[in-house]
Amino acid sequence: MAADEDPPGYPRAWEADVVLRDGSVAQVRPIRPSDGPALQEFHAGQSDESIYLRFFAPLKRLSDKDIHRFTHVDYRARVALVMIAAGDLVAIARYDRLAGPDGPRAEVAFNVSDRFQGRGAGSVLLEHLAAIGREAGVKEFVADVLPQNRKMMGVFLDAGYLVEHGFDDGVISLSFPIRATRQSEDVRVAREQRAESQSVRALLNPASVAVVGVSRSRGSAGRDLFTHLVRGGFTGQVYAVSSSGAAQIEDHPVYASVRDIPEPVELAVIAVPAGEVHDVLLDCAGHGVRAVVVISAGFAEVGEQGAALQHELLRTARRLGLRVVGPNSFGVLNTRPEVRLNASLAPEMPPAGSLGLFSQSGALAIAVLDSATRRGLGISDFVSAGNRVDVSGNDVMQHWIDDDTTTAVGLYLESMGNPRKFNRIARRLAALKPVIVVKSGMSAYGVPPGHRVRATQTRPEAFAAMLAQAGVMRVENVHQLFDIAQLVVHQxxxxxxxxxxxxxxxxxxxxxxxxxxxxxxxxxxxxxxxxxxxxxxxxxxxxxxxxxxxxxxxxxxxxxxxxxxxxxxxxxxxxxxxxxxxxxxxxxxxxxxxxxxxxxxxxxxxxxxxxxxxxxxxxxxxxxxxxxxxxxxxxRDRGEPVSPEGISRTKAEQLIDRVLAGSPRGRALTADETRELLGHYGIEVWPSFPVQSAQEAVETAERLGYPVVLKSVSPIARTQPVTAVRTDLVDAAAVRQAYAALDARLVPLHADRYVVQRMATPGIACVIASSEDPLFGPMVRFGLSGAPTEVMGDIGYRIPPLRESDVLDLIGSVRAAPLLNGRDGLGPADRAALADLIARVSVLADDHPELASIELTSVNCHRDGADVLGASVHLAPAFRSDSDRRTMTVDA
Structure with missing residues (x-):
């Protein structure tokens, strides 16, 4: 097997790029047999203390047998992950499954390079290892730790899990269930925010900047960038890099490469032809540069060849641990007097202020900055993401959460790669300061060339609902953005x-x-x-x-x-x-x-x-x-995240796993499976009984007891302007007459799939559903049955996880919601019972990405409750952009 070839069973899906506590980038991946030499080198570089804390012995060198045992795993019972930073192996995490009385347990061990400690590597590896363990059915992690190994104990204790510990024979034994909890999720999200915020802060506050591609001739992009930095009053060091052979430009020495610069460089601004960017990245990484802004065009926006260059740019940057703004970026600005960074194509620095601006469009960036200057609006930061191959609006929002200078935020978005994460971050940011977004519809027609975006199957209204849920002010154009900005910044x-x-x-x-x-x-x-x-x-x-x-x-x-x-x-x-x-x-x-x-x-x-x-x-x-x-x-008091009682996640997982084991590509659940799955989340579905003749309908009705309902369950019937249900059937004659009437109407439409069900309390029929969208993730829907939903499209949307206020807002968001207040002799519906059902569907959808669709097709809401008269569920292999482990994905 070649050194770079994946071994049998290698789980490529576990590979991830991550941002660490200090804002640097590293890669997490499963260990390979070819990692043996790197593992030996890693061990040789560890201090005696670190070796003793890991192995409980002064193990100077790993034997060939040890190397083989550590690097050859089956990725099931024995799992090992390595962290790679700038090409070096810097941390290892592993678990070995054990048998336990309370379900599968696994013994875990971690080893972080001495030089890499304190950067959050252990916490990231624990998140990834726990997520892998949960997927494999592991319930609990156990570890033996020496009392003096406080750092490793801190990794376990600070992760948000309920850790139990005991002391025996000089060793502390730790154990903790790895099921995700609200506390562990809060810890993960907070760590992600701090890391991504630090990453952007380093980008916008460099002590030194190198401009690569500075030409002798004025008017070129590189020369303009260099001039803007110098004349803008940047308070750090500026260096010119060019292959033109010039000795000086504007009284600054010119270097042939970044490596030739005698001092450290924190940020590089690149303006060279697209084909040369890759070599410049290698040069930057070799000199310790942490972030680059790629002004160069000619990437995915120009076609397949450019897309290949852009893909290679991302792979190289992640491998080297670099953050990238662009390519095809207009640049970045920081107007604070202590920085005065104008690393952009804007000739003049806008006035300093407290409005943070993010724009994906380089073409519109100059118009955005001109508009702010014309209105006298001061800017704190400006970031143009261009093709946003790496740094995104989500990253910059994470930075603005912590930034006291920025009091309001405006974003011009042309596309969105991870709306679920955007929703989570924007909601947190909007709770602190106003957020204004310019964004057109979510169709494929609005996605510019060069932006990596998954297709969405949901309607544009879902995006608007997501922004409203997050407290974001959506506007149609830049003019309206600044209309709001000048108000919220100054009043x-x-x-x-x-x-x-x-x-x-x-x-x-x-x-x-x-x-x-x-x-x-x-x-x-x-x-x-x-x-x-x-x-x-x-x-x-x-x-x-x-x-x-x-x-x-x-x-x-x-x-x-x-x-x-x-x-x-x-x-x-x-x-x-x-x-x-x-x-x-x-x-x-x-x-x-x-x-x-x-x-x-x-x-x-x-x-x-x-x-x-x-x-x-x-x-x-x-x-x-x-x-x-x-x-x-x-x-508004938005309430607590919904957390209904009477939920059995484990039993639901077992059912889902069982179905997908027999149908790996997914399938619709049977009626019994649907009732079982929903029952594990406290949702009772009334039984219904298929019938194929009037006589069979009568026999079923008499077995259930009158009154009963006869209805079609064909999806076709829901889209046709015909009645597909007969209610309050009190005897056999009524059932026969109803069957004949429905048959006359529905047989020509091939919608003659009937069921008999006992008669429910008269009420308002509603639909509660959720579907797993490739772009949005789970999207919960609510509407009133019949014409409001099927004909008028009167549907409300929300993205889980939901808070109590989100559920109430979802019910009130549909235009037909006043019907729930009662009419035509019906009293008001029990909204609390309806809200409980929505909450349960939202938690079910959020917990299990394998649920391609859930639909409570007929929810009868009445004065005394809400009854689920029909339901359907479809399973498919899971794919969700915002996972339960930190990873750098395609973002906003």
Missing amino acids: PIPRGNRVAIVGNSDALGALAADSCVAWGLQVSHGPVNLPAEASAEEFRQAVSAAFEDPDVDSVVTAFIPPRALAGVAVAQTLAIAALDSGKPCITTFLGIRGVTDALSARAADGTRQTVPAYAMPEDGIRALAAATQYGQWRD
């Missing part, structure tokens, strides 16, 4: 939807009031229309009265100054009044747009607050409505 977030309107134009006042009504805001004060020649004092009194009104949450003003000098006085009056009020204020002020000094006031603590100005009231009120909805989302 308090509205606490309610009550608005006061004050101005000196009847027309603008009426227009503002109409816009408020259209956008769901309540005009509770005014419109107050002052005379056209009203003085600054009159304006101050009117605006102050609006701010002081306890029934007002936000103030909208519109002013057309009769003279320039009068306008300045009114603007200052408005700025001071808004500063003292603590309530948000927007204005339409003739001749002013954006954020200006004229509408700014400074508080006693030195902070500056500005009233944002809009060309027309409609623009400002649309932004105010978005900020108001965001404020209501942020202030």
Whole structure:
């Protein structure tokens, strides 16, 4: 077998690229027999103490027998993982299965290189090893640890598992179940956030930058990048790298390669032809560079040959431990005075501020930055991801969670690779600061060339629902993004939807009031229309009265100054009044747009607050409505993650494994299997009995007892404008008559698949479903049965895991939801019972990615509960982008 050939049974799916605690990149993969020399070298480089802590003996050298035993595993009962960083083996983790009274157990052991300790390698390997163990049916890990091995004990104790320990004969015995818990998941997510945040922080705060591809001639991308860095006032060291043979450029020495630079380099900005980028990466890694920004075009956006170059770029960068922005990137900026990094194609550094911007589009990047500058909006960071082969919007959002300078975030997304992870990160970020997203629909037509995106099978409404669930403000274009940004950056977030309107134009006042009504805001004060020649004092009194009104949450003003000098006085009056009020204020002020000094006031603590100005009231009120909805989302108690009682995950897993063992490609569950699986999650499905004749229907009805229901279960019947059900059948004659009537209608449609079921309490029929989407992962759906769902598409969507508020929002999101309040003699439906069913379906779908689809086809909601009258489940091999182990995937 060749050194690089995979051994039999090698599980390639276990391979993963990971970000470590310090922001560096490493690879986790199963061990191979060919790793023997690397393992021996790893062992030889360990200190005597580390060797003793691992083997409980001063094992100076591993024997050939030891090497063979460690590197030859079956990937089932004996599993071993290695971590590779910059080509070196730096850590090993393994388990060996044992027999145990409480199910399969496995003994685990870890060994981390001395030079790599403290970077979170052990924690990452434990996550991956536990996930592999869970998939293989292992229930518990056990380990023997020497008392002085505090680091390894910390890896186990800090992972969020319930660890038990005992002491015997000088050794601490640890044991813990490896089933994922809320605490272990919280630990994993928090570690992921810290690592990815640190990775981006290192990218945006380098102490030194090398620009590769600096040409002698002005106007080239490399020369422009170098000039922008120098003239932008970058506070670190800047180096020029070029093969042009120039000795100096702009009084800076020119180096032939990054390796020739005598000092360390933390960031490289690459602007060379696409075919040369690979060699530049090797050069950068050899000099210890940690991150690169690839401005170069000519990758996947130009066709198959470029796509191959882009794939090789990613593989090389991950193998070398580099983070990559791009390719085809516009660059990155950090405006903070202590950094002043303009590693971009923008000629001028935008003003410093607190708005973080992320853009996938390089072509639109200059327009985005120009728009921010034109409006006077200060930027903290700007990242253009280009083809986003590595660093993504998810990574940058992780950074902004921790960044105190950034108080609001705007993202221009052309595609999304991991919506499930985006939802998780965006929700956490939006709980702290406003998030605004420009994104078109999720169809394949909106995906630019060069972006790696899996096809989605869900509707565009699902994406909009996902953003709303995460508290994200979605807008249609960059103009609207900055309309909201200039409000949320410079004004308090509205606490309610009550608005006061004050101005000196009847027309603008009426227009503002109409816009408020259209956008769901309540005009509770005014419109107050002052005379056209009203003085600054009159304006101050009117605006102050609006701010002081306890029934007002936000103030909208519109002013057309009769003279320039009068306008300045009114603007200052408005700025001071808004500063003292603590309530948000927007204005339409003739001749002013954006954020200006004229509408700014400074508080006693030195902070500056500005009233944002809009060309027309409609623009400002649309932004105010978005900020108001965001404020209501942020202030709302979203409740705890749903966690229904009476769930048996283990039994459900066993059923799923049993079915897939017999049908590896998946299949629909039988009626009995469906009832069993759903029953393990506390969902009772009423039995129904197939019948093939009127006589058989009568016999079944008499066995069940009257009244009964006769209905078609053919999927075709649900899409046709015909009645496919007969209810409240009280005797044999009624059953025969119903069978004949249904047969007459449904036989021509080939929808004559009938069942008999006992009659349920009259109520409202609903559908609760979930499907595993290739892009979104599990997507829970809810709607009312019949025309609202099948004809009008009135369906609500949410992505698990759900909180209590998510479930209630999902029920209320459909337009037909008021029918649940009762009508035509029916009392209100039991929404609590309905919410419990949705919660159980969401947890079931979230727990088991093998569930390709779950559908409770007929949920009868009535005053006393919610009965599941029909259900179907389809299994398929699992694939989910956001797994239960840290790995670098295709992100937003």
